[in-house]
Amino acid sequence: DTAVSQTPKYLVTQMGNDKSIKCEQNLGHDTMYWYKQDSKKFLKIMFSYNNKELIINETVPNRFSPKSPDKAHLNLHINSLELGDSAVYFCASSQSGGGLTEAFFGQGTRLTVV
Amino acid sequence: GESVGLHLPTLSVQEGDNSIINCAYSNSASDYFIWYKQESGKGPQFIIDIRSNMDKRQGQRVTVLLNKTVKHLSLQIAATQPGDSAVYFCAEKVQAGTALIFGKGTTLSVSS
Numbered sequence: 001d002t003a004v005s006q007t008p009k010y011l012v013t014q015m016g017n018d019k020s021i022k023c024e025q026n027l028g029h030d031t032m033y034w035y036k037q038d039s040k041k042f043l044k045i046m047f048s049y050n051n052k053e054l055i056i057n058e059t060v061p062n063r064f065s066p067k068s069p070d071k072a073h074l075n076l077h078i079n080s081l082e083l084g085d086s087a088v089y090f091c092a093s094s095q096s097g098g099g100l101t102e103a104f105f106g107q108g109t110r111l112t113v114v
Numbered sequence: 115g116e117s118v119g120l121h122l123p124t125l126s127v128q129e130g131d132n133s134i135i136n137c138a139y140s141n142s143a144s145d146y147f148i149w150y151k152q153e154s155g156k157g158p159q160f161i162i163d164i165r166s167n168m169d170k171r172q173g174q175r176v177t178v179l180l181n182k183t184v185k186h187l188s189l190q191i192a193a194t195q196p197g198d199s200a201v202y203f204c205a206e207k208v209q210a211g212t213a214l215i216f217g218k219g220t221t222l223s224v225s226s
Binding site for chain 2: 004033035040041042043044045048056090092100102103104105106107108
């Protein structure tokens, strides 16, 4: 049983395309996140949702739009993909409204824009 | 820049040695700290956490030390094994409702 699952694991696409990454968690958590990991392994928060509501929206281009249909899902849609969007994207979840608890991470989606 | 960072980007040890990975944080208001392990091709995996009202916490073969005076966090791994080879991140949370902020990571290489 995978706690936080993302699909696809790999995504190769051309510049200008629109793509989506899906994330589901079966932990019953009420907070979900998207992180971006660059080529130097640095992990940076992009978005945070609590009970389907946007809580955190870091300085991310508006080409990135998260969507949370329910507490267990947080999808990431990216419009007009650019070369600089190439990275590994991680979905994560935590409980207790994002309180002082650890976040559980998915396996990541490696996005390559060519 | 990021508020959490690690002193060394890489650390190489022999199997059986003890490893110490360090992290400095800049936000004195941070309330909660976590160490994560990330193996190649996988997501970060929780190792151990500590709250700001503690200065030491032990797990299985791992110990986290927190020095709030100098804003320093360390992860000690006893009897390091080849399976411990990975990138280690420290992360902090300022308060409930905020996201974890990650440092740059230290790559631990264990040779047998």
